[in-house]
Amino acid sequence: MILPQLESKLALLQSALETSESTALAKAGEVSVVRSNIAKSQREHERHLQSLQAHHNEEKERYERELDALKAEMEQLRTRIMFLNNDYEEVVRKNKALEKSATTASNTNTFGGFIGGERGGTASPSITPKRKKIMTHRDGFDDDEIMIMGSPRGGRTKTVSMVTTPSKKRKRITVDSPVNAVLPLSQSRRTPAMEGSARRLHLVDEEILKGLWKEDGRFDFYEAIMSHRSEISNVRALEELSKCSFPSNPATTLSSMFIDNISKLNTESPKEKFPVIVCKSLLSIWWGILKEKFWTPFPHLLDLLHFSLMYSHGSACTSILDDAVDLLQRTIDVNAIAIFKRDLDKLVPEIDVDRCLTVLEFIALNSLSEEQYARRFWKLIRIDFVLMCLNPNQPLATINALLSLLCTSIFMDSFGPQLSNSSQQSQNELHTLEAVTRILVETPDLSAVEMKMRRERLVEVRKGVVGFLGCVVAAMEGGGKRVVESREGLARLVKRVAEEVEALYDFRGGVGRSVDLINTTVRLLHSLLTANLGIQLGTRLTGGATHKHIVAMTRLAFSEGLLQEAGIEEEVVELAHAILEMSVTPEEGEVLQELFTGGLRM
Numbered sequence: 325m326i327l328p329q330l331e332s333k334l335a336l337l338q339s340a341l342e343t344s345e346s347t348a349l350a351k352a353g354e355v356s357v358v359r360s361n362i363a364k365s366q367r368e369h370e371r372h373l374q375s376l377q378a379h380h381n382e383e384k385e386r387y388e389r390e391l392d393a394l395k396a397e398m399e400q401l402r403t404r405i406m407f408l409n410n411d412y413e414e415v416v417r418k419n420k421a422l423e424k425s426a427t428t429a430s431n432t433n434t435f436g437g438f439i440g441g442e443r444g445g446t447a448s449p450s451i452t453p454k455r456k457k458i459m460t461h462r463d464g465f466d467d468d469e470i471m472i473m474g475s476p477r478g479g480r481t482k483t484v485s486m487v488t489t490p491s492k493k494r495k496r497i498t499v500d501s502p503v504n505a506v507l508p509l510s511q512s513r514r515t516p517a518m519e520g521s522a523r524r525l526h527l528v529d530e531e532i533l534k535g536l537w538k539e540d541g542r543f544d545f546y547e548a549i550m551s552h553r554s555e556i557s558n559v560r561a562l563e564e565l566s567k568c569s570f571p572s573n574p575a576t577t578l579s580s581m582f583i584d585n586i587s588k589l590n591t592e593s594p595k596e597k598f599p600v601i602v603c604k605s606l607l608s609i610w611w612g613i614l615k616e617k618f619w620t621p622f623p624h625l626l627d628l629l630h631f632s633l634m635y636s637h638g639s640a641c642t643s644i645l646d647d648a649v650d651l652l653q654r655t656i657d658v659n660a661i662a663i664f665k666r667d668l669d670k671l672v673p674e675i676d677v678d679r680c681l682t683v684l685e686f687i688a689l690n691s692l693s694e695e696q697y698a699r700r701f702w703k704l705i706r707i708d709f710v711l712m713c714l715n716p717n718q719p720l721a722t723i724n725a726l727l728s729l730l731c732t733s734i735f736m737d738s739f740g741p742q743l744s745n746s747s748q749q750s751q752n753e754l755h756t757l758e759a760v761t762r763i764l765v766e767t768p769d770l771s772a773v774e775m776k777m778r779r780e781r782l783v784e785v786r787k788g789v790v791g792f793l794g795c796v797v798a799a800m801e802g803g804g805k806r807v808v809e810s811r812e813g814l815a816r817l818v819k820r821v822a823e824e825v826e827a828l829y830d831f832r833g834g835v836g837r838s839v840d841l842i843n844t845t846v847r848l849l850h851s852l853l854t855a856n857l858g859i860q861l862g863t864r865l866t867g868g869a870t871h872k873h874i875v876a877m878t879r880l881a882f883s884e885g886l887l888q889e890a891g892i893e894e895e896v897v898e899l900a901h902a903i904l905e906m907s908v909t910p911e912e913g914e915v916l917q918e919l920f921t922g923g924l925r926m
Contacts, residue, residue: 545598545635546586552631554624561628568621570612578609578621599636600643603629607647614654619674622655626676630683638690642697645687649704652684657709660722664712681713681725688732695735702733702742707752710741714759716768720781723768727760727788734799750806757810763789764816783837786820790844793817797851804855814852814864821845822872825879828889839891846880850899853906861907877904878916 554561566579585605606629613622633641641648659677662670691697712718713726733739740756743749764786793813796803807813824838824845853859865873880900883889905913 548635549602549632552628554627556623561624564624565621570616570618572616581609596639599632599640602632603640603644607644607651610651619672622674626679633686641687641690645700648687652680653709656680660712664715664717678721678725685729688729692732699742705741707741710756711759716766720768720785723763724785724788727792730792731795734795736801739796739800753806754810757807757813760789760792761813761816764820780837783841787841790848794848804852808852808856808859817845817849818865818873819869822876825876843893843896846896846899850903874907
């Protein structure tokens with residue numbers, strides 16, 4: 325009986341031991357976890373403190389640098405104020421000296437009257453100077469002041485006997501202290517004219533002081549023009565012009581012509597007139613270059629004109645609008661026509677077409693401040709000039725620059741070169757759209773430089789095309805309708821999306837740019853189709869374009885943004901799905917959905 329009891333107790337004790345051991349182990353684990361958490365929190369706290377300390381030190385250093393900069397600036401301002409105060413005090417001192425000299429000049433007449441009441445007495449010292457009395461206690465300074473002070477006896481006069489003897493001559497009465505002598509003073513002889521001149525002198529000085537504080541950038545502009553260095557040779561542009569002269573007038577250099585024209589300016593000319601005169605002087609030389617076909621100095625002249633316009637912040641653009649736009653178009657024509665006709669022997673190397681278009685766009689942008697100037701600018705632009713520069717034969721840089729320029733031509737009721745006849749204006753707009761959208765499907769000729777980045781440059785230019793079309797749709801009333809009315813506009817947009825999607829799946833170069841172009845084009849295409857619901861897109865597509873369009877939109881509609889599809893936005897996926905619904909029947913849509921979802925399951 326005892327053994328079973330002991331065994332049961334032993335079993336109970338073993339179970340209790342196991343329970344205690346497990347409890348102890350659990351407690352040890354909890355303690356270990358707590359300790360690790362504490363250590364981790366301590367490390368995080370220390371790391372946080374270190375980051376805060378580092379941030380604090382950085383902020384402290386930044387504030388110290390700012391404080392040192394402010395102190396230095398304050399010291400400079402204090403020094404400048406001291407100099408200005410000294411200049412002001414110097415001018416005031418000179419002003420007072422001039423007034424004092426004017427006052428002294430007006431009081432140069434003598435004082436009248438006699439000393440004493442006896443006839444035949446001594447005349448006034450101002451009329452008859454006499455020898456000064458030598459005094460015992462004198463140091464050579466301020467003798468006149470000592471004489472006026474008189475004797476120390478309170479001004480008592482020394483009497484002299486008036487009795488004369490036959491052997492002595494009659495003596496004059498002497499006066500030791502002249503204080504008792506009354507000198508009748510004459511009135512000041514300052515005339516009103518002299519007082520007026522003193523006042524005018526004071527006013528002139530005040531005007532001079534005001535002029536010292538007046539900010540005038542005219543001569544800064546003149547100095548900048550004279551010292552400007554050409555970007556081509558890093559030599560002063562005027563120095564380059566001094567080496568050239570027209571064949572018809574070899575004795576006069578172009579720099580002399582320029583300086584002679586701007587020498588008409590003076591200090592009385594308005595501030596706004598300076599850049600206008602400078603730009604007109606450069607344009608007059610430009611006319612001579614164009615007339616005589618003497619292109620050697622043209623790069624430096626164009627560089628100087630561009631610098632003048634930018635330095636004056638475009639203030640002269642509206643004043644030189646007619647001449648500048650005409651000259652720029654005529655100059656660009658020289659090389660653009662040669663490229664258009666593929667007559668490369670007639671190219672003029674001194675003419676930089678892209679730089680000319682940059683100056684033309686700068687003038688256009690500065691004309692946007694007022695609509696009348698903007699419309700005036702686009703009335704001066706020829707439609708044949710626009711179509712020629714958009715031709716695929718032109719370099720990509722020229723096409724891109726003209727697309728950027730065209731974005732400044734969009735008004736509420738029209739875009740492109742402006743005509744007074746509304747029907748002709750509509751035809752011009754359709755011609756412009758045809759030329760612009762042509763770039764979406766045709767590959768322009770590439771220069772040697774552009775061949776290295778063929779794919780990237782093409783996509784960038786086509787993004788510019790879509791951007792211009794988007795501006796027309798967004799900013800112009802009825803702009804979307806005008807784009808839809810163009811003969812090939814929609815079809816070319818659809819073809820561009822299909823080819824870019826195909827390029828994604830072929831893993832061609834510049835995939836990132838292709839994705840951006842796809843996103844932008846699908847948005848534009850959806851906007852055009854939803855704003856013009858009566859359009860039958862299938863009738864606008866010919867050949868295999870319909871099939872390519874459906875395939876491209878299906879791929880986009882079921883895109884998951886993986887691998888080559890990375891970057892296609894969710895909004896674009898939804899828009900592609902909406903376009904697909906407008907392009908196929910419900911039955912065709914179900915087939916396409918089963919095809920893609922089935923493919924995904926596999």
